[in-house]
Every structure is written in structure tokens, then in C-alpha cells.
Amino acid sequence: MDDLLVARLREGLPVEAVLTDPDVTVAYARDRAGFCPAGVPAAVVVARTVDQVRHTLRTATELGVPVVPQGARTGLSGAANAADGWLVLSLARMDRILEIDPVNRIAVVEPGVVNADLTRAVQVHGLTYPPDPSSWEECTIGGNIATGSGGLCCVKYGVTAEYVLGLKVVLGDGRLLRTGRRTAKGVAGYDLTRLFVGSEGTLGVVVGAVLALRPLPPPQLVLAAEFPSARAAGEAVCAVMTAGHTPAMLELMDATSIRAVNTLLHMGLPPTTEALLLIASDGPDPAAELSALAELCTAAGATTVVPADTVAESELLLAARRSALVALDAVKGASMIDDVCVPRDRLADLLEGVAAIGARHGLTIGVCAHAGDGNTHPTVCFDPADADEGRRARESFDEIMALGLELGGTITGEHGVGVLKKEWLARELGPVGVEVQRRLREAFDPAGILNPGKVL
Amino acid sequence: MDDLLVARLREGLPVEAVLTDPDVTVAYARDRAGFCPAGVPAAVVVARTVDQVRHTLRTATELGVPVVPQGARTGLSGAANAADGWLVLSLARMDRILEIDPVNRIAVVEPGVVNADLTRAVQVHGLTYPPDPSSWEECTIGGNIATGSGGLCCVKYGVTAEYVLGLKVVLGDGRLLRTGRRTAKGVAGYDLTRLFVGSEGTLGVVVGAVLALRPLPPPQLVLAAEFPSARAAGEAVCAVMTAGHTPAMLELMDATSIRAVNTLLHMGLPPTTEALLLIASDGPDPAAELSALAELCTAAGATTVVPADTVAESELLLAARRSALVALDAVKGASMIDDVCVPRDRLADLLEGVAAIGARHGLTIGVCAHAGDGNTHPTVCFDPADADEGRRARESFDEIMALGLELGGTITGEHGVGVLKKEWLARELGPVGVEVQRRLREAFDPAGILNPGKVL
Numbered sequence: 001m002d003d004l005l006v007a008r009l010r011e012g013l014p015v016e017a018v019l020t021d022p023d024v025t026v027a028y029a030r031d032r033a034g035f036c037p038a039g040v041p042a043a044v045v046v047a048r049t050v051d052q053v054r055h056t057l058r059t060a061t062e063l064g065v066p067v068v069p070q071g072a073r074t075g076l077s078g079a080a081n082a083a084d085g086w087l088v089l090s091l092a093r094m095d096r097i098l099e100i101d102p103v104n105r106i107a108v109v110e111p112g113v114v115n116a117d118l119t120r121a122v123q124v125h126g127l128t129y130p131p132d133p134s135s136w137e138e139c140t141i142g143g144n145i146a147t148g149s150g151g152l153c154c155v156k157y158g159v160t161a162e163y164v165l166g167l168k169v170v171l172g173d174g175r176l177l178r179t180g181r182r183t184a185k186g187v188a189g190y191d192l193t194r195l196f197v198g199s200e201g202t203l204g205v206v207v208g209a210v211l212a213l214r215p216l217p218p219p220q221l222v223l224a225a226e227f228p229s230a231r232a233a234g235e236a237v238c239a240v241m242t243a244g245h246t247p248a249m250l251e252l253m254d255a256t257s258i259r260a261v262n263t264l265l266h267m268g269l270p271p272t273t274e275a276l277l278l279i280a281s282d283g284p285d286p287a288a289e290l291s292a293l294a295e296l297c298t299a300a301g302a303t304t305v306v307p308a309d310t311v312a313e314s315e316l317l318l319a320a321r322r323s324a325l326v327a328l329d330a331v332k333g334a335s336m337i338d339d340v341c342v343p344r345d346r347l348a349d350l351l352e353g354v355a356a357i358g359a360r361h362g363l364t365i366g367v368c369a370h371a372g373d374g375n376t377h378p379t380v381c382f383d384p385a386d387a388d389e390g391r392r393a394r395e396s397f398d399e400i401m402a403l404g405l406e407l408g409g410t411i412t413g414e415h416g417v418g419v420l421k422k423e424w425l426a427r428e429l430g431p432v433g434v435e436v437q438r439r440l441r442e443a444f445d446p447a448g449i450l451n452p453g454k455v456l
Numbered sequence: 457m458d459d460l461l462v463a464r465l466r467e468g469l470p471v472e473a474v475l476t477d478p479d480v481t482v483a484y485a486r487d488r489a490g491f492c493p494a495g496v497p498a499a500v501v502v503a504r505t506v507d508q509v510r511h512t513l514r515t516a517t518e519l520g521v522p523v524v525p526q527g528a529r530t531g532l533s534g535a536a537n538a539a540d541g542w543l544v545l546s547l548a549r550m551d552r553i554l555e556i557d558p559v560n561r562i563a564v565v566e567p568g569v570v571n572a573d574l575t576r577a578v579q580v581h582g583l584t585y586p587p588d589p590s591s592w593e594e595c596t597i598g599g600n601i602a603t604g605s606g607g608l609c610c611v612k613y614g615v616t617a618e619y620v621l622g623l624k625v626v627l628g629d630g631r632l633l634r635t636g637r638r639t640a641k642g643v644a645g646y647d648l649t650r651l652f653v654g655s656e657g658t659l660g661v662v663v664g665a666v667l668a669l670r671p672l673p674p675p676q677l678v679l680a681a682e683f684p685s686a687r688a689a690g691e692a693v694c695a696v697m698t699a700g701h702t703p704a705m706l707e708l709m710d711a712t713s714i715r716a717v718n719t720l721l722h723m724g725l726p727p728t729t730e731a732l733l734l735i736a737s738d739g740p741d742p743a744a745e746l747s748a749l750a751e752l753c754t755a756a757g758a759t760t761v762v763p764a765d766t767v768a769e770s771e772l773l774l775a776a777r778r779s780a781l782v783a784l785d786a787v788k789g790a791s792m793i794d795d796v797c798v799p800r801d802r803l804a805d806l807l808e809g810v811a812a813i814g815a816r817h818g819l820t821i822g823v824c825a826h827a828g829d830g831n832t833h834p835t836v837c838f839d840p841a842d843a844d845e846g847r848r849a850r851e852s853f854d855e856i857m858a859l860g861l862e863l864g865g866t867i868t869g870e871h872g873v874g875v876l877k878k879e880w881l882a883r884e885l886g887p888v889g890v891e892v893q894r895r896l897r898e899a900f901d902p903a904g905i906l907n908p909g910k911v912l
Contacts (some may be wrong), residue, residue: 103694103801104830126700148643159641161650162618177888183797184829185615186866187604187654188873188884189911190893194617194650198643215700238559244582244671284740341639345559373640374560413641421644428644432633436900437646443899444892455645 002042005063005087009045012055019044028070028088029081034336035394036078036419041068044088050168050176050207053089057205058174060087061447067172068451069201071112071143074135076337077418079147079200079454089205091142097121098208105213106165106182111142111206118211127213130157133414134322142206148198150414152318155372156248156282157214159414161197168208169196172445182210195440200416201451203444220248220282222314223290225297226273226304230254230355233275234348236300237371240279241344243296245289249280250372251321254351257366257379260327267320270304275351277302277371278317321368325379328366334384336397337377340404341413344374353403354378361392365400375413376404398424417455425456458498461519461543465501468511475500484526484544485537490792491850492534492875497524500544506624506632506663509545513661514630516543517903523628524907525657527568527599530591532793533874535603535656535910545661547598553577554664561669562621562638567598567662574667583669586613589870590778598662604654606870608774611828612704612738613670615870617653624664625652628901638666651896656872657907659900676704676738678770679746681753682729682760686710686811689731690804692756693827696735697800699752701745705736706828707777710807713822713835716783723776726760731807733758733827734773777824781835784822790840792853793833796860797869800830809859810834817848821856831869832860854880873911881912 002020009018019025020043030038042065047053060067066086073080082088095112102125109118115136118129132151133139139149145167150159166180180186180193196203227233233252240250253261253276258269270276277297281289287307294305308314329335342350351367354376358365369376378400382393401411401424411417411424426434437456442448458476465474475481476499486494498521503509516523522542529536538544551568558581565574571592574585588607589595595605601623606615622636636642636649652659683689689708696706709717709732714725726732733753737745743763750761764770785791798806807823810832814821825832834856838849857867857880867873867880882890893912898904 101799103698104799105697148647150641150643154641158618159643161647162614171888171892175888177892178886179889181797181866182799183831183865183869184800185606185610185797185826185831185869187606187615187870188866188868188877189654189881189889190659190896191604191617191650191654192889192892192896194647198645198647203646215702241561242559246671341637341641343557343560343638344640370641375639375641409639410637410642410644412644413639414643416643417645425645430634432627432631433635433645433648436627436633436648439899440646440648440896443895 005065006043008059008063009043009056013045013052017046017048017052019046028090031073031075031078031080033076033078033418033420034334036081038081039084041082041088042085044090046090046093048093050170053170053205053207054174054176056089057170057172060449061173064449066449066452069205071140072138074139075143075147075418076415077420079416079418081419092140094207100125102127104182107211107213109141109209109211111140111209113141115139115141115144122213123216126216128216129163129211129213131160131163134325141209145197145206145209146200147416148414150370150375152249152251152370154370155250156246161194163212164193164197164209165212166210167193167196167206169204170207171204172447172450177204180210198416200418200455202441202455203450217248217282219311220280220314221286221290221308221311222317223279223293223305223307224317225277225279225302226270227275227277227302230275230351231348232301233277234351236277236297236302237347238345239296239300240293241372245293247279247372248282249278251278252369252371253321253324254367256364257324257328257368260331260366261320261324264327264330265323269320278321280314324368328379328381331364331381332383335379335381336393337379338397338400339377339412339415340400340409341373341375342404342407342409346407346409347371347374349407350376350403354400357396357399361396363392363396365396373413374409419454422456461521462499464515464519465499465512469501469508473502473504473508475502484546487529487531487534487536489532489534489874489876490790492537494537495540497538497544498541500546502546502549504549506626509626509661509663510630510632512545513626513628516905517629520905522905522908525661527596528594530595531599531603531874532871533876535872535874537875548596550663556581558583560638563667563669565597565665565667567596567665569597571595571597571600578669579672582672584672585619585667585669587616587619590781597665601653601662601665602655602657603872604870606826606831608705608707608826610826611706612702617650619668620649620653620665621668622666623649623652623662625660626663627660628903628906633660636666654872656874656911658897658911659906673704673738675767676736676770677742677746677764677767678773679735679749679761679763680773681733681735681758682726683731683733683758686731686807687804688757689733690807692733692753692758693803694801695752695756696749697828701749703735703749703828704738705734707734708825708827709777709780710823712820713780713784713824716787716822717776717780720783720786721779725776734777780824784835784837787820787837788839791835791837792849793835794853794856795833795868795871796856796865797829797831798860798863798865800828802863802865803827803830805863806832806859810856813852813855817852819848819852821852829869830865875910878912
């Protein structure tokens with residue numbers, strides 16, 4: 001079967017596009033999610049053109065071989081994982097920026113363009129592509145679209161879905177579908193564009209995208225505010241938003257995350273504080289806005305409030321925040337990052353609940369959060385050599401999602417469902433939601449070859 | 457059949473909720489689109505609760521009676537039109553604002569809430585609901601969601617789709633589906649919420665919505681700039697956007713619209729100019745921004761640039777713009793408003809092309825446009841008593857859509873497809889797009905009772 005697959009693939013693909021050496025293909029087995037099964041693919045196609053993608057999918061349909069599309073495999077839910085005998089379709093080499101149009105504020109890109117490369121390319125034109133997942137130096141636009149990525153700037157600038165205007169998609173049977181538009185507005189037919197955003201490769205394979213850009217904002221300044229409790233920090237977040245501010249960033253690090261970053265990187269974050277808020281302003285007068293924000297933090301109980309005087313100081317604070325996941329991973333050798341989003345006035349409840357879950361299971365759980373959005377990343381640290389600790393880590397991970405749902409939130413703010421959260425998706429959607437989503441999926445992929453077993 | 461339908465409806469509905477008197481039901485036959493067929497409904501249900509909607513749809517499915525959901529019937533594409541023997545389901549009386557939550561910046565509403573009522577209600581909390589279709593004093597949120605409404609503020613604040621976080625929807629078979637979330641972010645499963653936005657009542661009936669709100673911006677100031685040609689005005693629009701401005705509004709009126717408004721309302725708009733731009737700033741220093749915008753207009757060839765000194769003066773200019781459609785309708789007694797959106801650097805081409813179409817058919821066509829979005833409303837004036845002029849009006853209307861597609865645009869920026877633009881939708885989507893959209897529709901409404909014959 002594998003031989004037939006490879007032979008058929010090669011009928012329409014250059015030799016170097018089809019990888020079969022297990023020593024090579026093993027690298028394409030999985031993304032960065034823990035606790036997700038992954039197997040050995042039968043072959044990996046590294047596509048460079050739309051026609052190559054079409055041939056690949058036609059072949060897969062003909063032979064009934066499941067296909068998993070991949071970008072940079074930086075995902076955190078196992079959506080890009082292969083299974084034994086599957087075909088991996090890598091879009092990472094379709095990495096050309098085809099067009100940057102400053103008048104219409106759009107970029108036209110292939111799916112393999114790296115997020116940060118696009119950001120830098122449009123910057124030259126005084127523009128920016130806001131969505132900025134932590135993996136932005138590696139992750140691809142196609143992957144961002146597949147997972148509906150967020151990032152640090154979403155509180156002011158929104159998520160990936162807000163920036164995808166139109167798509168070129170190859171369907172499971174190899175047909176090419178164009179969705180959406182190049183214009184600022186458009187309501188012609190059902191919004192398939194946004195349906196593909198976050199669909200994790202289960203409805204079709206994105207081979208091109210028209211993206212909206214924004215004028216580049218001025219450099220941001222960051223304020224660091226220390227709080228004696230998660231609750232006080234949560235109150236400050238609510239106070240900031242209720243007062244009508246929309247910071248360019250509103251991030252939270254708890255004591256565990258701060259200590260982890262200090263241990264790993266010696267960044268000199270305040271070691272005794274219970275919760276740190278990093279609040280950025282990129283408004284016309286950032287110093288003035290930061291001073292208003294500082295007052296709100298103080299009123300909410302902040303013990304220390306330090307505005308960065310320079311952009312360089314601000315970057316340093318953000319670098320600390322961005323390194324939190326790596327630092328938490330180093331605490332015990334492994335970690336599982338959760339992605340629960342709650343209404344922002346339930347942030348403190350979530351943080352306290354996570355602390356209780358950690359205490360109950362005897363585990364270290366650090367929390368970073370895109371606090372302005374209520375999007376938390378409780379990260380469960382565990383020793384990968386300790387099976388019992390691993391089991392407790394997984395239990396805590398699940399309990400955190402249950403808590404998120406109980407607080408009116410969602411099991412995933414920006415990382416997606418993949419295989420990691422499939423069962424939890426069913427709990428969030430309920431039976432009618434699951435049934436409708438299944439029917440919808442079948443309408444797009446009647447043969448069931450597109451990333452089966454992912455999402456639902 | 458009608459008797460059976462009414463009897464079954466009344467089993468689960470109060471007497472006053474089921475209207476059958478033809479003198480009354482005739483008022484529910486159509487929305488505001490011209491050239492669209494409409495028939496006499498068998499009955500009208502005026503629902504007040506979710507359970508009443510569920511009973512209505514269960515009954516319709518059981519008896520195989522097509523249902524058309526309606527809000528305020530201010531739509532412009534015939535999507536809300538009934539046909540003979542259909543059931544009209546009016547959501548206009550489900551008009552409660554259930555919750556306004558300033559901390560999370562959301563409102564929870566029933567579908568019949570009038571757009572302007574919501575805007576005023578949230579204003580008290582220092583918040584706003586931006587989407588502002590011209591009919592905002594009448595149109596309902598449910599109708600806005602069904603059609604994916606835009607408005608004047610979209611260039612800065614986006615369209616309806618950007619503000620719908622979650623929905624309660626009754627499916628054709630009466631089941632209740634919840635989509636989306638109350639949180640700022642969320643990617644749990646396929647984005648059904650945005651799929652329902654713009655689906656014109658063909659996938660399900662929206663009975664509740666969680667809407668995102670924004671902090672109320674400061675009052676805006678408006679600049680009026682007169683241009684000697686459509687091309688010069690189009691160049692000014694490009695210059696404004698390329699320079700990194702995002703005005704709160706960027707509207708265009710052509711000479712025909714200006715004259716029509718002056719004739720009807722004696723508003724003293726400049727009578728000899730070829731194109732007028734109205735540009736609004738609601739930034740922290742609107743006067744300074746207007747002065748930068750004025751320079752860009754002058755450089756693009758504006759003959760006169762007049763910044764409004766006061767908010768009252770600004771409101772007057774916008775009132776003139778908002779009255780353009782009524783004024784154009786009065787020119788010959790009837791009009792057809794088109795809704796073509798093009799890349800903003802093709803705006804001048806569109807305007808010149810429309811003028812040529814009008815000249816060829818011997819018709820008056822006035823153009824207003826949300827110029828910052830490239831979203832134009834060429835409005836074909838005709839005498840409803842003159843059959844030949846009516847025919848030519850319809851031809852011009854179609855030629856304008858063809859021109860829009862040719863310029864890389866879409867046949868509808870914000871009014872939707874309904875019955876008016878069905879054939880044109882097929883041209884825009886192409887055969888694969890149509891087939892996928894049809895399959896998707898069948899997945900949601902296998903019985904085919906939801907607003908059949910609309911969209912596609």
C-alpha cells in the first residue's frame with residue numbers, strides 16, 4: 001500500500017518532494033503537544049506549488065489514505081500529529097510572500113510564510129500583521145490560520161480570524177476552492193473563510209491567503225505592576241478595562257512563572273510578588289496612558305508600579321514574559337500548557353482555582369495569561385520519568401478545563417482542540433453542537449481523509 | 457393545508473402570536489429591495505420566546521412549510537421576502553437587552569433589539585456597539601446578523617461579523633444550538649458563529665446573541681473636501697489610507713447625490729463639485745488629524761477643504777450623507793441601490809465606469825460610497841411607471857456588478873445576496889464555491905425549509 005501510494009504521488013511530484021526515509025519522516029510525526037499519540041507516516045510530501053497539493057490530495061482520496069497538513073509543527077494540541085500509515089503534507093516550503101499592497105492594506109501569501117517574516121516584510125511599508133503567537137519566529141501563517149492563533153497583542157488588535165480576508169483552499173478531492181475577497185468588506189455567500197480559520201486541516205488545505213494589515217503602531221511602553229495576590233491583579237485587569245483603556249498588551253505572570261524565569265534566565269523579576277501585570281501602551285502618548293494605568297493598579301492594591309522609561313526596558317520585560325513557557329518547562333523537565341479563556345472578571349477565580357488544583361495534586365502549576373482577554377495558560381510542570389506525576393499532571397490539566405467551563409469560559413482560547421482536547425470539546429459544545437459540527441465536516445470531506453480523529 | 461398549519465402552530469403559541477388576516481400578513485410580504493418577487497404568506501408568527509420559535513420551526517418541518525425569518529424588513533436584497541403559502545417568523549418582538557456587562561464589554565440580546573436602542577443603552581456605560589447601517593434606527597440586531605451588516609464606521613471599527621461572539625440558534629428541526637462564547641477569545645471547534653453571520657436565515661434562526669462592545673470613542677469631527685473629479689477623490693482616499701490614517705469615517709458623495717440631497721433637503725452642499733469626501737476623526741486630537749487629512753486632500757487636487765469646527769456642524773454633514781438614498785429615490789420616484797465593494801485603489805475606476813453605464817442607458821445613477829472600504833452604493837434612479845426605464849435600470853444594476861467583479865471586487869459589500877443577487881453570487885463564487893456552499897446549507901437544513909431559494 002505504501003509503495004502504491006508513493007508511486008502514485010511521484011507521478012505528479014518531483015522526486016525530492018516525496019520523503020520516505022523513516023529517519024527523515026519521523027521528524028514529521030508530531031507537533032509540540034504532550035500526551036498526544038503520534039505514529040509513523042507512510043510518506044511526507046513537501047509541496048511547493050498548488051498543483052502539487054492538488055495531486056497529493058487527489059492521490060490520497062483515490063487510495064483512501066488519511067492526510068495531515070503541517071506547517072512548522074509548533075502547535076500545542078496535537079492537530080498536526082501523524083498516525084501510522086498516514087500521509088504528511090508539509091506546506092512549509094510554500095513560503096513566498098506574493099504581494100504586499102499598502103493602499104489596500106493587504107498581503108497575499110503562501111501558507112508556509114513564517115509569521116515574523118511577514119511582520120518584518122510589511123513593516124518596511126509602515127504596516128503590521130498583528131497576530132503574534134509566542135512561536136512567531138517559527139510558526140507559519142498556514143498554521144496560524146489552521147489553529148486560529150492568538151498572541152499577546154489580541155486584547156487590542158484581535159486574533160487571526162480578524163485578519164484573514166480570503167483563502168485558496170484545496171479540498172480533499174483535489175478541487176481548488178476560493179473563498180472570501182481582497183476587499184475590505186464583503187458578504188457574498190456563507191463566510192467560508194472564517195470557517196476554515198481554526199478548522200485544523202479537517203475541511204481542506206489552505207494554499208494561499210489574503211491577509212489584512214494595519215498601520216504600524218508607535219513603539220510601545222510597558223508598565224510592570226506587582227500585586228500581593230492573584231485576586232488583586234485580577235481586579236486591576238477589570239479596572240483597566242472598565243475605565244475604557246485598551247492596552248496594546250495586558251499580560252499576567254504568577255509567582256511560579258516569575259521564579260521559573262528568574263531561575264532559568266536571571267532576569268531580575270521581582271522575586272517576592274504574587275502576581276505581576278505587564279501592561280503596554282502604544283497610544284499617541286504612551287507615558288500619559290501608563291501613568292493613568294499605574295493609578296488604577298495602585299488603587300487595586302499594587303505594591304509596586306514601575307513604568308519602563310524606554311522601549312529597550314519594555315522589550316526586556318516582554319522578553320521575560322515570552323520566555324515563561326520555556327522556563328516552566330525547565331522546572332521539572334516537562335510541562336503541559338493549558339489554554340483556558342474565561343470572562344475577564346473570573347480571572348482571579350480561575351487563578352485561585354488552579355492554585356488549589358496544584359496543591360491537591362502536589363504539583364507545580366505556573367500561570368501566565370493574556371489577562372486582558374481572560375486567556376490563561378496554566379502550565380503543569382512534571383517529571384517525565386515519573387509516571388505517577390505524569391498521570392496527576394494530566395488530571396490537573398483536565399480539571400483546569402472543567403474549572404474554565406464552570407466559570408463560563410472555553411477550553412481553548414487560542415491553541416485549538418487537536419487530539420488533546422477532543423473529549424473536552426464535546427463537553428463544551430454539547431450533543432447538538434457536536435452533531436452539527438460533524439455534519440458540517442462531512443459536507444466538506446465526505447471521504448473522511450482530512451486529518452481524521454482531530455477536533456471531533 | 458393553511459388551516460392545518462395554523463392549527464398546529466396554535467397548539468404551542470398564544471392566539472395573538474399567529475396572524476392570518478391577509479390585510480395584516482400582507483405587511484410581512486417583503487423587505488425594501490426592489491425587483492424581487494414576494495408572495496402572500498400563509499401565516500405570520502410573531503414570536504416572543506425561544507420556545508415559541510422552536511415550536512414554529514418544528515411545525516414547519518413537520519408540515520414541510522418553508523419559513524422566512526424576519527426582523528424589521530429593512531433589508532435591501534429580498535432575503536426577508538415571503539412567497540405564497542410560506543410561514544413568516546417575525547423576531548421583532550423578541551426585543552429585550554438581557555445583559556450589559558461593562559467589565560467584559562459584552563451585551564447579551566434577543567434578536568429583535570433595534571440597533572440604535574442597543575447603541576444608546578450601552579452608551580450609558582461608556583461603551584458602544586459600532587456597526588451602524590443607515591437603517592440603524594429601525595433595523596434589528598438579528599437582521600444585522602442575518603445579513604452581515606456594515607455601515608459608515610466600518611473603515612475604522614469593522615462590520616457586524618467582528619462583534620458577534622456567540623449565538624443561540626434554533627435549527628430547522630427545532631433543536632437549539634449554542635455557538636461561540638462569552639469570552640474575548642475562543643477557538644473551540646468550527647466557527648459556527650461567523651458562519652451564521654450573513655447566512656440570511658438559511659441555516660437556522662438566531663434567537664440570542666452575545667455581542668462585543670467597545671469603549672465609546674470621543675465625539676468625531678468631520679472634514680468636507682470637494683474634488684473636481686471622481687478620480688481625484690479616489691486618489692485622496694488612497695493617499696489617506698497609505699499615509700497610515702484610519703478615519704472614523706471616509707464617505708464619498710458624487711455630484712448626482714449632492715444635487716439630489718440639495719433638491720430634497722436644501723442642505724446647502726456645494727452644488728458644483730464633482731465629488732465630495734466626508735472624513736471623520738475621533739482620535740485624541742481630531743482637529744490635528746483633520747488638518748493632516750486636509751493637506752492630503754489638497755495634494756490630491758481638492759478645490760475646497762472645510763473642516764467642521766464643531767460636533768454639531770459635523771453631524772449636519774453626516775445627516776446630508778445619510779439622507780442621500782432617500783434623496784436619490786425622490787429623483788425619479790424609484791431607485792435601485794447597488795452594493796459593490798472594490799479594492800480601494802479601484803474606486804475611481806468604479807465611479808467612472810458607473811458614470812459610463814448611466815450615460816449608455818440614459819439613466820441617472822448617483823453614487824455614495826463608504827470610500828475608505830471601497831464599498832460603493834451606485835443608486836440607479838428610474839420612473840416606476842416607465843417599463844422600459846425599469847428594464848434599463850435593472851440592466852445597469854447588473855452591469856455595475858459585472859464591473860465590480862472585473863475590478864477585483866465583490867457583488868455585495870454589506871447588503872447581502874437574498875434573491876436580488878443570486879445569479880451574481882454564482883458568478884462570483886464559481887462552480888466549486890457554489891457546490892460547497894450548497895452542501896454546507898444542506899448539512900444545516902436537510903429538509904430545505906429555511907428560506908429556500910435565497911442566497912443560492
